[in-house]
Amino acid sequence: MARHLDLEEQEQLDELKHFWNQYGNLITWILIVIFGSVAAWNGWQYWQRRQAVQASFLYDEVERAAVGGDAARVEQAFKDIKDKFGRTTYAQQAGLLAGRVLAETGKADAAKSALQWVASDASDEGLQAVAKLRLAGLLVQAKDFDGALKQLTSGVPREFEPLAADRRGDIYNLQGNKDQAKLEYMKAWQGFPADSQYRPLVEVKLTALGVDVQTLKPAGEPAKS
Known part of the structure; x- marks a missing residue:
């Protein structure tokens, strides 16, 4: 019986050696x-x-x-x-x-x-x-109005877009381009939440340019007729 166990152990040892010789380097790496x-x-x-x-x-x-x-x-x-x-x-x-x-x-x-x-x-x-x-x-x-506009149109994240639009509106307004200023201010107004502290400021700018803010709706909603 002891001799039989010795033979089994030797076979297992031989199998282990064979396995290690075949895969040992791979396992090590x-x-x-x-x-x-x-x-x-x-x-x-x-x-x-x-x-x-x-x-x-x-x-x-x-x-x-x-x-x-x-x-x-x-x-x-x-x-x-x-x-x-x-x-x-x-x-x-x-x-x-x-x-x-x-x-x-x-x-x-x-x-x-x-x-x-x-x-x-x-x-x-x-x-x-x-x-x-x-x-x-x-x-x-x-x-440097062109340089300023370039900063505000290149890769601005969505959550900052209303602020960028408001600033673009200011620039166009300073340049005398009232129509473009209105468009940018409207984008800003529509982008700001209703409880935003910025929206009333944009409303003042729109009113000064002759826009009735009561006709505006937030982005995604149809404007009042």
């Missing part, structure tokens, strides 16, 4: 790939967390400079975070903050540069849209 992928993923996550922490410190520096009204410091701190951690949300938010402060302190070119970077390179569509709206405002102040 599969395990290497799996564990390597896990290690790489963990390393990437660690790097991402480290980047975010370091970027947050530099964003705090931008914020402190902004609160203090130190435009030169804001500009330098924004440059630092953009150069070192430009892919992070902190850097893109810093660009919006820097754009506002630099514009308020008379550094229009630097403000436009910061906002243009966010509008072009931000990974978040919402941040891009805010940057485009603010940049369009600065371009309008500089009488």
Whole structure:
């Protein structure tokens, strides 16, 4: 009986050796790939967390400079975070903050540069849209109406479209193109929810252009006859 068991064990051992000789290298490489992928993923996550922490410190520096009204410091701190951690949300938010402060302190070119970077390179569509709206405002102040319109017609997310339409209406109105301004204001009015704080402002603009807002309906509904 013992000898019979020894023979069975030897057969199993031989089968195992045969299996390993045939598939051992493949199994080893599969395990290497799996564990390597896990290690790489963990390393990437660690790097991402480290980047975010370091970027947050530099964003705090931008914020402190902004609160203090130190435009030169804001500009330098924004440059630092953009150069070192430009892919992070902190850097893109810093660009919006820097754009506002630099514009308020008379550094229009630097403000436009910061906002243009966010509008072009931000990974978040919402941040891009805010940057485009603010940049369009600065371009309008500089009488660059074509440049402002370009910002407001290129890749604006749907939720920001009413704001973009309102701003386009302002530009056309300034250019004396009243008919186009009306169309844009109507788009804005129809796009804003009924309880939006912006809709009454658009109504004032439409009324000034001779449009009876009582004849308008939100987008998707027929207008009153």
